[in-house]
Amino acid sequence: MIVYAGRDPVTGKRMYLRESVRGTDKNARKRAERALNKLLSQIDGQRSAPSSATLSYALGEWLRTNEIEQSTRETYEGYISRVIRPALGETAVNKITARTLEKFYSDLRRCRARCDGKPFIERHAKDGDHDCVAAKCKPHVCKPMAASTVRQIHFILSGTLDAAERWDWISTNPARVVRKPKQKPPEPDPPTPDEAARLSETAFRLDEDWGTLVWLAMTTGMRRGELVALRFSRLDLENGVIDLRRNWVGGQEKDTKTHQNRRIALDTETIVLLTEHKRRVQERTEALGIEFTDDLFVFTGAKSPDHSHPYPPDALSSRYTNMAKRLGIRTHLHALRHYSATELLTAGVDLPTVSGRLGHGGGGATTLRVYAAWVAASDRKAAEILGSRMPKRRDK
Template structure:
């Protein structure tokens, strides 16, 4: 007898559960959901969330699994577990900014972001972490730990601490720096959302610091007049400062200006390039800040300044056997003007000059001065924005090339001319030193004149020795020799080679010895009256200064000048066999004029 066969219904296969919920020894639940392949590493990308222990922990874990599965189905989940460091590295690799700007961003991130949030997952960072980061940046710029006994040293180099090294005092970062960091993080997370590394950007919900309110501090017209007068003691430097005031050009634009861009007939200068650094102290030429060129009309006085400045540049090039090229830089310090000036050096020189005058201003203040004076002269905002190269204020019209030659721009050139202080007229260095002694040698000479007039040194009496005066005034021997030369020009003493200066009678000092004017022989002519005299020397290698000193020499003795040049090159640790790369500028220390440029052949 056969067994009865009972047919059964076919069972449907069991549906596999998506994701897992695991109970941990601590009582917490770990929720794991598979989210595909990691977009960065190429490995498995799992979404993991830990639910803390509690009476409703299991139910909350199931709800978290359902929520994470819905995010995966709707493609709202992060596609990677990449850290913030990885996100920032990729973002910095892709952004298109200037080299120096990129270096600045990298430095900010390395000092203020990566140590705190760099190893966290980019998708795990929220607005609270960013707010805490910004708060730390407002607390202390070096992120010191409370309780640490730190010292703010005067220099990072090895040194003996003194009163300038003080206990650490926390100083916050400026709002501008924090805004730079916020800007970089915002751009990185915008890219992360596009790449679907994260679903939303936490930066949009973080509290960014308010930008500092604009507070331009341009010099007053009286201060501008003092700056121009002080700069005019060096005619080349005075031309640069005058040009910066009348055009309002940026520092890098001034350094990049070439003679081919100056139209003397049309009285127009074209601003199209700028000098900047690549972040490693190497100079590069690039487009302007707004990537546009602009043409600026200039006034009659600025035309005269540029004509005089070009004549000096042509003369300097001729002294080294070169002809001034149209591609030469307008404000170069090189003999042939083929090397651009360093923008940071220009700004530092201006700041030092302002500090000597007791003014707290920078080269950027000249742009503010130009803008405020143009507005005060009645110029419309669009024209002012155009002259300064601002992207706002009628930018569409300003992009039109012909608009730069409009009548309004011509009026702007006349307007700035009308509000410029009077251009300083020529005054010899000796006259200026007697009226307002500024240099150490001038102060020593002025002090000796006072002692002569008070009767301390009688008529016919010899002045103290050079070494004695150098020790008394705490200056070098060369400075005392320069002071003697000034006293001779002023008619206070009579000098003889090998002897100390002799005090002259008061009637002999009524008419100081006139300073001879240069003749047609040019700056190379010796105007001192004696072969050997104290001179100032500046040695340059390919336009950059390597030595600056004073010595007694004869400007017509080529062998002696060559020895001075070789000595300066050796002191700088360079090979004297490459003298062709070096030039030595010779200047009169009293008249502050360059006599000639010596080149060893």
């Protein structure tokens, strides 16, 4: 039987619900009546008819109406165009089930190309005849997609289906009950104190400005974008504080990652280094015939000697990585943030203070999750210190 269910809220097409009842016996009529009542009840219980809009359309609408950072939007658009739309784009959004999503994630974890398991040659030239040797075509080798990437794809699909549910295109969001890949536990790998000392000494030998930048990253745990966006107006060298409010992402100055302002206290040595750095920049701008202002960026690359533009983030990371490689140290710039955190925790600094300096959200929950091992070590050290200060027991 077929029951009219109204018009599709997206496409405007007439919608129908269908139910089959088989049999010619005397009970068939009763079964048909029950099926009809079920369909009518289903229609009455819905505020509007379920939509037959495709997932591709829903993804587009979700992106259009969702307020997200431009860099995040570009990342999502990449996953949607390369991974989601080719696989599920033409599927009606009301046909997406938890099983559909779990199989999709499983396929990606097996092979990011979602091949059928049969051997084939990956053709690098898509159109027309070509020479496979010249085009360097090779046999396909399955490469599983990282669990973290699949989790991001799940977030996109879950957000889209949440919106579809709010818009009454579907009755429930199937992504809510989907089993997604487990999140890999954080594994911070900071440089050792000896490696940190070598990195700092080398940076200062290369360039005083560069050495100051590396030193500041070590002592404050600031993110790369925060270091890049730092202006002299945010340095209170008299009171030894950085008023951190901005971040540099995607070529733009924005709020900090967690959208919170924080003040980071500076030690005496760091204050001296930043004071000397400011003097150098003042002398540099005067030599160029430019007036020094506190609005200038603290750190900049070779292409901006007047400090009117920030240090390019990618160039900053590359320079640090190359310096570390020459020293035979396997590390990266973000590991200095880990170094700052782990050194503070190892020294017995309390978790809320470390979390505040790092700008973590969640009241210390993020810090605890990422640096659990160092927090445990700090707790053990605190226990030993307290135990050593307890009154000694007298022997009976």
